[in-house]
Structure formats: structure tokens, C-alpha cells
Amino acid sequence: MGKYQRLALLAFVLFAFTLALFKASGWRVQYGFRVPVPPAEQAVAQAKVAEQPLRKKNRHRSRRAEAPIALTGRFETHFASSKLHTQTHAASLVELKDGRVRALWFSGSREGASDVTINSAVFDPVRNVWGAEQVVAGRDSTQRALHRYIAKVGNPVATRAADGTLWLFYVTVSLGGWAGSSISMMTSNDDGASWSAPRRLVSSPFINISTLVKGAPFLYADGTMGLPVYHEFVSKFAEILRLDKTGKVIDKQRLAAGGQGTLQPVVLVQSEKEALVFTRYSGNDAERRVVSIATGDGGRHWSKPAKSSLKNPDAALTALVLPDGKLLAVLNDQEWGRDSLSLQMSADGGGTWHELHRLEEMSGLRNKVMDEQTCVRLVESLARTSDGKLEKAAGPQLTGHVDSARARVNADGGCAFEFSYPYMIQTHNGDIHVVYTWNRTFIKHLVFDRAWLQHRLKEHQS
Amino acid sequence: MMSFTDWTGLSGLALVWVLLALRLPVAAHLTDLKRALFVAAAYCVVMLPLFGLSLAGFLRGMVGDLSITSILLLCAALFTRLRLLSCGAADAVWDARNRYSLLLFLSVIALLLHPFALGIGPLDPYRSGFAGIAFILALALLALWAMRRNLMLLPLALSLAALAWSLGWYESTNLWDYLIDAPLSIYALAATGKLLLLNARRGKRA
Numbered sequence: 001m002g003k004y005q006r007l008a009l010l011a012f013v014l015f016a017f018t019l020a021l022f023k024a025s026g027w028r029v030q031y032g033f034r035v036p037v038p039p040a041e042q043a044v045a046q047a048k049v050a051e052q053p054l055r056k057k058n059r060h061r062s063r064r065a066e067a068p069i070a071l072t073g074r075f076e077t078h079f080a081s082s083k084l085h086t087q088t089h090a091a092s093l094v095e096l097k098d099g100r101v102r103a104l105w106f107s108g109s110r111e112g113a114s115d116v117t118i119n120s121a122v123f124d125p126v127r128n129v130w131g132a133e134q135v136v137a138g139r140d141s142t143q144r145a146l147h148r149y150i151a152k153v154g155n156p157v158a159t160r161a162a163d164g165t166l167w168l169f170y171v172t173v174s175l176g177g178w179a180g181s182s183i184s185m186m187t188s189n190d191d192g193a194s195w196s197a198p199r200r201l202v203s204s205p206f207i208n209i210s211t212l213v214k215g216a217p218f219l220y221a222d223g224t225m226g227l228p229v230y231h232e233f234v235s236k237f238a239e240i241l242r243l244d245k246t247g248k249v250i251d252k253q254r255l256a257a258g259g260q261g262t263l264q265p266v267v268l269v270q271s272e273k274e275a276l277v278f279t280r281y282s283g284n285d286a287e288r289r290v291v292s293i294a295t296g297d298g299g300r301h302w303s304k305p306a307k308s309s310l311k312n313p314d315a316a317l318t319a320l321v322l323p324d325g326k327l328l329a330v331l332n333d334q335e336w337g338r339d340s341l342s343l344q345m346s347a348d349g350g351g352t353w354h355e356l357h358r359l360e361e362m363s364g365l366r367n368k369v370m371d372e373q374t375c376v377r378l379v380e381s382l383a384r385t386s387d388g389k390l391e392k393a394a395g396p397q398l399t400g401h402v403d404s405a406r407a408r409v410n411a412d413g414g415c416a417f418e419f420s421y422p423y424m425i426q427t428h429n430g431d432i433h434v435v436y437t438w439n440r441t442f443i444k445h446l447v448f449d450r451a452w453l454q455h456r457l458k459e460h461q462s
Numbered sequence: 463m464m465s466f467t468d469w470t471g472l473s474g475l476a477l478v479w480v481l482l483a484l485r486l487p488v489a490a491h492l493t494d495l496k497r498a499l500f501v502a503a504a505y506c507v508v509m510l511p512l513f514g515l516s517l518a519g520f521l522r523g524m525v526g527d528l529s530i531t532s533i534l535l536l537c538a539a540l541f542t543r544l545r546l547l548s549c550g551a552a553d554a555v556w557d558a559r560n561r562y563s564l565l566l567f568l569s570v571i572a573l574l575l576h577p578f579a580l581g582i583g584p585l586d587p588y589r590s591g592f593a594g595i596a597f598i599l600a601l602a603l604l605a606l607w608a609m610r611r612n613l614m615l616l617p618l619a620l621s622l623a624a625l626a627w628s629l630g631w632y633e634s635t636n637l638w639d640y641l642i643d644a645p646l647s648i649y650a651l652a653a654t655g656k657l658l659l660l661n662a663r664r665g666k667r668a
Contacts, residue, residue: 149523174523235581258581
């Protein structure tokens with residue numbers, strides 16, 4: 001190669017790397033969290049609630065009928081999804097600007113099928129009803145927009161970005177099972193009534209596969225977003241993707257090494273500098289416990305994963321920080337199976353936990369032999385208590401729900417219940433909403449207020 | 463509407479299909495001009511969505527966007543077939559020493575990057591690709607060192623990757639994705655392994 005050609009190449013090298021350094025110099029990652037705004041004290045709203053008579057409709061079976069609502073608080077349950085004879089899973093929630101709550105989940109003939117779509121519905125807390133179910137995205141629409149082959153879609157998680165827009169992350173798979181997942185994202189300027197075309201987040205050098213989302217995103221102090229994600233291919237570990245205000249990936253932090261079985265991280269921001277992460281445990285240890293990881297410097301460094309006192313049957317959990325610093329979690333409090341669901345609280349930053357309420361309990365039936373009719377009656381009873389609309393329903397409305405659920409519960413001739421993948425948020429009026437997979441057939445929604453929580457806490461303490 | 467990064471990603475993968483098409487018997491005896499036209503036609507065909515998805519899009523789902531280094535190698539292969547890569551300068555860049563040094567570099571970073579990306583430990587070198595200034599400086603120094611050693615292909619590949627990353631050529635914001643991809647890693651490891659094996663055999667014979 002001649003002298004001038006060498007000089008030309010040298011000039012090109014210097015130009016390219018100067019440009020790269022210039023770009024990198026404007027790319028600062030700052031640490032420190034944005035602490036969620038605590039729910040507004042709504043004295044007027046609380047007073048109104050206190051004046052209301054106890055409503056029998058939608059009343060949870062655990063509430064004492066004779067107690068006034070002001071003492072026991074509000075605890076109601078509904079089905080958020082309405083489609084019959086489909087499989088539903090992996091719901092998430094986001095509060096809308098007008099105080100309503102939007103849920104998103106995936107739904108189709110079976111998990112991983114090509115007909116699975118990301119569906120959504122909105123809960124109106126004033127009318128106390130869920131709206132109609134709508135399709136937000138599917139395999140075909142995602143494939144067209146991303147200009148690449150897509151085999152299936154999964155886990156959706158929605159959140160509000162620093163600029164007020166809604167961001168929706170969901171899993172797409174082109175090759176293989178869930179371990180071959182990538183994350184796509186869409187945005188909405190009208191609180192989810194319409195969504196932008198999806199675009200792909202690139203988060204791995206290995207064909208960009210095996211990054212999945214499940215836990216609620218959080219904000220850093222500079223307005224960038226932390227997206228808790230996890231990796232499943234070859235080994236399992238939790239990570240945090242950091243996105244700038246336009247949704248571009250600007251950093252990725254590994255929370256645990258492979259082999260430690262940390263999946264589906266849930267990040268709990270406690271202060272500007274402190275946060276806790278809880279993860280599903282998917283390892284081989286006999287003692288199956290939720291794994292916890294902590295930071296005290298705004299997310300710059302994270303502690304080594306440690307087992308918490310919470311049991312975990314290799315299943316997702318959800319948790320949040322209450323304004324008084326207590327932690328609230330919903331999880332399957334068992335080492336095997338997903339046939340019970342528990343609401344737990346910790347007053348010491350996750351060191352110890354106690355159960356406030358058993359939300360679902362069917363673990364006693366696990367190894368029992370049961371004929372089909374008895375199982376169907378159980379399903380019917382459970383469906384009635386799960387949604388006020390079904391409490392006194394008869395005929396096709398109830399039959400449709402029971403038949404849908406029976407197809408799953410009674411699938412292998414047994415009577416196996418599943419309550420899994422909980423997701424919890426606290427809205428600005430202080431209410432806490434939980435959604436979870438109900439027998440893979442419906443998305444069940446719970447809403448309770450602070451009065452109910454206080455009541456449960458007092459009962460526990462007494 | 464196709465975005466710029468979709469077009470760049472798909473075009474890179476279209477190159478793979480075009481090179482495969484050039485292996486068809488029908489392309490074997492074409493004149494230079496007809497071969498160039500054949501390449502253009504093949505590019506259009508593989509970029510055209512059929513039933514909502516183009517051939518390039520199908521491949522994109524399977525392997526993702528190709529790195530700039532892959533594109534450089536694919537372009538070299540294409541230009542060779544079009545008899546455009548035969549001038550003195552091109553020969554100097556493309557000789558065996560240059561090719562082997564690039565393959566060795568790719569093999570080393572493939573071994574460094576992928577096992578950690580799959581969770582072999584708590585470290586993740588991929589993180590440095592998100593605008594890590596030390597990483598960019600290290601690559602720049604490597605490019606300059608390679609030039610001092612009279613290597614041209616490696617600095618060219620590194621600089622093209624850095625330039626493409628700076629310009630946001632692909633949807634990825636990580637510089638590693640511009641340097642290497644999984645199919646290229648496999649190719650580099652296989653080619654380097656084969657080369658080492660041949661050298662070892664020659665050594666034994668000698």
C-alpha cells in the first residue's frame with residue numbers, strides 16, 4: 001500500500017474515532033433514583049367512603065359483613081379480562097392521568113401460540129367496572145412494524161415515562177422458546193388509546209436474544225428509565241436496562257451472575273440512593289427463596305444476591321414501597337406449585353415478612369383425588385367470589401366462565417389451580433391494585449384501600 | 463414506513479441472499495454488466511415483502527442485524543464476484559496477512575464477549591459498548607497499532623464500525639454490535655481454528 005493510501009487510512013481512523021469519542025462524551029450515566037410521589041392524602045374522599053353503606057356487591061368473602069366499611073376498608077375483586085376460552089397470562093398495570101387504571105396482558109389459544117395478542121382494558125374506579133378488552137399488538141402487526149420475522153409475543157409491561165407518555169414494553173420471539181426473546185417498545189400520547197409502531201431494543205450481542213421483561217420500570221433522578229429485565233438462555237440472571245428519554249438503551253447492568261437463578265427482578269425504590277431488588281428464584285437449591293439484591297448508592301453498585309425469608313416456587317412476585325417505608329409483596333408463599341397467593345408486608349426493609357391476607361388458597365387440594373363434578377363446583381364457587389358480576393349470575397354468563405376455567409383446572413383429569421404472575425401498583429389516591437393470572441383463564445384484579453390495609457395490619461398485630 | 467435503521471439492517475442481510483443468488487447456475491456465465499444487473503434485481507427481490515415479510519426480514523428475525531465488519535467482508539466477497547476488487551490497493555488490504563489478523567481479532571473478542579454475555583460471571587463486557595470512552599480509546603489505539611504493523615483491514619474494520627456507531631447506522635446503540643455479530647463470531651472461530659490446525663500440521667511435517 002502506498003504512502004498516500006496509508007495517510008488516507010490514518011485520516012479515516014482518526015476521523016472515525018474522534019467522532020465516536022465526541023458522541024460518547026455527551027453520553028453521561030448518572031446514578032440516583034427518582035422517588036415515586038406518595039399518594040395524596042384524600043381526606044374528603046375518605047370521608048365519603050366512611051359515609052357509604054357496606055355494599056354487598058363485589059364484597060370479598062373475607063370481609064366481616066357486620067363491620068362498617070370505614071373500619072374494614074374497601075377490598076374488591078373483578079376479572080379484568082373478559083374473553084372466554086382463551087389462555088391469559090402476565091398482566092401489568094399502569095395508572096392513567098384521569099385516575100383510571102389500564103391493565104395489559106397476553107391472550108391467545110395457548111401461551112406461545114402465534115395467535116397470542118397483547119390485550120388491554122381500563123378499570124374505572126368511579127363506576128367500579130372494567131371496560132371492553134382491546135388488542136394492542138400481535139404477532140403480525142409487530143412483524144410488519146419491526147421488519148423481521150416474529151413467531152410470538154408475550155409479557156407486556158406498561159409504565160409512565162418522565163415526559164408523561166406511556167411506554168409499553170413487550171416480549172417478542174423469533175426463534176425458539178421464551179429464552180429466545182427480545183424486547184420491543186411502543187409509546188402512547190393518549191394514555192393507551194392508541195400506540196406508536198413498535199421498535200426493537202437491542203440488549204444482547206448474541207443475536208439480541210434472551211432479554212425478557214416482567215417487573216415494573218422505575219425512573220432515575222435524571223429522568224432516564226430503569227427497566228428490570230432478565231436473561232434465560234444458557235443461564236438465568238437479572239439485569240437492568242437503562243433507557244434515555246427517547247427510549248434508546250444507554251446502559252445495562254448485571255445484577256447477578258448466571259447460575260444464581262435470578263429471574264424477573266422487581267425493583268423497589270426506597271430513597272434517592274437506596275433500592276431493593278427481589279427476584280424469582282429459578283435455581284437448583286433445595287431451599288427455594290426469593291433472592292434480594294440492594295444498592296445504597298443510587299444504583300451504581302449492587303450487593304451480591306442473597307436469599308430472603310420469602311418462599312418462592314420458581315414463580316414471579318410483585319412488590320412495592322408504601323409511603324411510610326413498609327414493603328408490600330404479593331407472591332406464591334410456597335416452595336412448590338402456584339396454587340395459593342399471599343399478600344405480605346415487611347416493616348423492616350425486607351428483613352422479615354408477615355402475611356396480611358391469603359388472597360387465594362387451593363394448595364390443600366393439590367394431591368387430593370377429586371371427581372370432575374366436584375372440581376367444576378369448586379371452579380364455579382371460585383369464579384363467583386372472584387367477580388361481583390358473577391356472584392349471582394346464572395346461565396350462559398357463568399357457564400362460559402366456568403367452562404373456560406375448567407378447561408385449564410381440570411385439563412389433566414385432576415383439579416389443579418394456578419394463581420400466578422402478580423403485578424401491583426399504588427395509585428395516587430392511595431388505592432392498591434393487584435392483577436394476576438387466574439388459572440391461566442382470566443386476569444383477576446384486586447383493589448383495596450389504605451383503610452383495608454390498616455385494618456389487616458391491626459388484625460395481624462392483635 | 464421503513465425507518466433508516468430498518469433499511470440499513472435489511473440491506474445488510476439482503477447481501478447474504480444476493481451472494482447466495484450469485485451461486486445459482488444462472489448467474490455463473492453472465493457478463494460483468496449482466497451480473498451487476500442480476501445483483502440489483504436480486505437485492506430488490508429479497509427486500510420485497512411477500513405476505514408481509516421479505517426474505518431479508520425473515521433472516522433478520524433469525525440472526526438480527528449484521529455487524530459492520532460482516533458487511534465489510536460480505537461487500538468484499540460481492541465485489542470480488544463482480545470483479546471490482548482487483549486493484550493494487552484492494553489487494554494490499556485484502557491479502558492473507560490482513561485477513562488472518564482480522565479473523566484472529568474477531569476470534570479473541572468473540573471468546574471475550576459471548577460467554578460473558580451468556581452469564582459466565584458477574585462481568586459483562588457488552589456494557590462497555592454503551593459509549594464507554596475507555597473502550598473507544600482502546601479500539602482507536604488498536605487501530606493505530608495495527609497500522610504501524612502494516613495491517614490495513616483491521617483498522618479499516620474498526621474505524622468503519624466506530625463511524626457507523628457514531629452515525630447511528632443501526633437500531634443498536636452498542637458499539638459491540640457494530641464490531642461483531644454471532645454468525646461472524648462462529649465463522650471467525652472456525653476459520654481461525656482451521657488455520658491453527660493447518661499450521662500445526664505443517665509444523666509437524668517440517
